[in-house]
Amino acid sequence: AAANGKEILGIGAEIKRLNCAATSVTSQELGRRSDLIVSLGGDGTMLRAMRLADGNRAPVLGVNLGKLGFLAEVDVPGLPEALSAIDRKEFTVEPRMAIDATVGTSELTAFNDVAAVRVPGEGSAVVEVRVAGQLFVSYAADAVIVATPTGSTAYSFSAGGPIMSPSVEALLVTPAAPHSAYNRGVVLSVADPVALELLPSSGRLAIEVDGRVSCYADPGQTIELRSRPGGASVVRLGRTTFYQRARRKLRITDSAEIPLSMIGSVWDD
Template sequence: MSRRVLILAHTGREESLKAAWEACALLQVSGLIPVMQKSELADMVSFFGQLDHPVEVLHDHVKLSDVELVMVLGGDGTILRAAELVRDVDVPLLGVNLGHVGFLAESERADLEQTVDWIARRDYTVEERMTIDVQVWVRGQKIWHTWALNEAAIEKGNRERMLEVVTEVDERPLTSFGCDGVVLATPTGSTAYAFSAGGPVVWPEVEALLIVPISAHALFAKPLVVSPRSRLAVEILNRTDARGVLWCDGRRSVDLPPGARIEVTKSATPVRLARTHQTPFSARLVRKFELPIQGWRGPVPQTGTVHTGPIPVVHTPGAMPSPAAPRHAGSGAPIDPSTAK
């Protein structure tokens, strides 16, 4: 049975075009069929000329559901675009970082040949990342419904006006404040916009929802981590005529008039990411953010079973001694009355 791999690339960049060209050739040599979107394939042909290897066209030659895996060549923005494409099908994404940080990417540009080999040998696992369901209500009417992998970011619409908002958890108001915005994020998004706004880093395997105010003018407007079963909401108050805008993953947006209500819950549909090696999340943090770890010694090796010594008995001055059998000082062993002198 033929195995197909869809290649998604940022074809507006020369580096991405070269990586896509190389990936197509490597996939073919490995016995896999490369697939591309028509517009991106046209960009590649326009740049390189006629290809030496056949490439199938998505929707013309093959359906998305017939693809085994999507290889994403680019940064986190390209991976978020790929996540939109595969939203309704059960196809994992494997990112090859061509950007700066590329936190969602699994490998780097220099590892492209090795990555294709892992795919050919099916030497990868798939992990599921939580997403959020996002709804916007205005005067009791739902005007927008979408989803996000990273975050739903509420921002002020005018630079000179603060937003007045009230936050809500599980249909109970929490606090109101003026701010530049509020980020409602997933653990995956904790290293994106929420991180820039001062939110905590949450390990991907921890299911949770984050509320992170942006430049809040209030004492109790700190980042919060709540249950994934909670329902979060933010309302744009009518105290002023300041308007906002809601961005989901930085790709889809809607205007927010005063009185708008944004509701966020855990989505039932996750994003599936392919992993070619089980790198701990802590190691990914260190590598991506170039964190200083010089001087680290690591855990002390345990060479054998560790036994604790006798617990000393401490008498409080003036207190009656314990009726327990007398002991030799420091020995921890009871004294035999028949041999005691």
């Protein structure tokens, strides 16, 4: 990198942990001074790198250290070639939508999802969903999840939501285990602000941002959510298509391979 006239920056504590040669900076400085942010790790690291990149010009290159990183663009062995391709400008950047949430005095930003989740022993998540100021539906559920297209394959998918192309500008609101016959989610315009109000009968809820507990909310509190297209951007090298990834990562089995006449009992013993 030095030979190339580049300077490598790192966050102090992380440089020590990785024992590598890099100029130590704060995370704010890292975001501001970088031309490219390289995320080495799993998807959690990638989501944190996207939050770091938020509001700055540098795109994020995801380098996968584990075996099942879904957000990463390359594996470690592919890193040198990836950096050369980036040097040669042979890459594109793709915007990724952020969700900004206000819970009391806390301001939170997510790239996958914001979820209001019940805590065992403290009651259900009894939440009113308001869209553009109007009541849409209320759920008593294990959780209510507001997800970006990027997050459509994470918690929202587990709760039964559809997968969504990152090129669609929309938000997904999906209940997890709602206590009623009506259990569908809704796809909302990014122009519509969404609010989750904890009704009086709700328990205290954990507010999870990209899968990590950020804070708790009490009955009577409201979580205000706004989508922000292009909050961060990621580097694409064009080696694989999202269709190949979607198939492999969600382990989509072609049902076409199991014609109906072939489906019988599996309980054969």
